[in-house]
Amino acid sequence: MIYKRDNLEFDKGLLTIVTKKEQTVSKVNEWDIDKKYLAKYHKTMNPDGSYNFEYSGGAFSTRKKYKYGYFEMRFKGNAEKGMWPAFWLYGGKPNEEIDFYEGKGDRDNQIHIDVHCPNGCENYKGGFLNLKKNWGAWIKTDESLADGWNVISGEVQPGYVKFFLNGQPMGYFAGDFKTEQNLIINSAVAKDNEPFHPGPDGSTKFPNSFSIDY
Numbered sequence: 001m002i003y004k005r006d007n008l009e010f011d012k013g014l015l016t017i018v019t020k021k022e023q024t025v026s027k028v029n030e031w032d033i034d035k036k037y038l039a040k041y042h043k044t045m046n047p048d049g050s051y052n053f054e055y056s057g058g059a060f061s062t063r064k065k066y067k068y069g070y071f072e073m074r075f076k077g078n079a080e081k082g083m084w085p086a087f088w089l090y091g092g093k094p095n096e097e098i099d100f101y102e103g104k105g106d107r108d109n110q111i112h113i114d115v116h117c118p119n120g121c122e123n124y125k126g127g128f129l130n131l132k133k134n135w136g137a138w139i140k141t142d143e144s145l146a147d148g149w150n151v152i153s154g155e156v157q158p159g160y161v162k163f164f165l166n167g168q169p170m171g172y173f174a175g176d177f178k179t180e181q182n183l184i185i186n187s188a189v190a191k192d193n194e195p196f197h198p199g200p201d202g203s204t205k206f207p208n209s210f211s212i213d214y
Contacts, residue, residue: 007058017058017187021206059186072153074213077145079108082200084188085210091179100154
């Protein structure tokens with residue numbers, strides 16, 4: 001999908017990130033397109049360096065980068081199948097990433113939290129036989145996140161990251177991050193057989209919105 005400024009709407013103090021199903025042709029940098037994805041689905045870029053996108057969405061990032069701090073967002077989720085909103089810190093490839101919130105419309109009573117590092121985030125181990133594994137999980141909630149306003153927050157300090165929903169702790173990661181990162185808020189569209197699958201289907205309503213108070 002392509003991110004467009006017009007898909008960010010401000011009204012009465014609220015920000016709405018709108019996702020649309022629309023054909024958009026836009027020039028992109030070569031490094032912005034996953035070549036493995038293109039090869040897998042037999043897709044190609046246009047001769048002029050543009051690409052044909054099926055969806056458009058909205059995203060924004062802080063100009064300032066942060067190494068430590070407290071980060072908070074008050075939002076209303078999206079219950080449409082295939083939608084993938086997120087609130088995260090990103091240091092750029094191949095650097096680190098902290099996902100305070102990743103949502104999924106068809107799992108609207110769950111939150112995914114995660115951390116990513118080039119070398120496996122301090123080589124985290126756990127589970128069966130204490131083998132090396134990925135850190136991260138889906139956290140279930142009592143109600144749909146699309147039914148009302150919720151507050152996601154995260155605290156990053158030397159040696160740990162804490163994750164909270166509406167003031168209640170829901171995750172703790174023991175480890176340090178070396179890279180300063182930008183704070184990003186966006187809404188994406190998942191694809192079948194790709195990360196955060198399934199994608200939208202005929203029941204998904206477009207355009208749809210991800211609403212943010214602050």
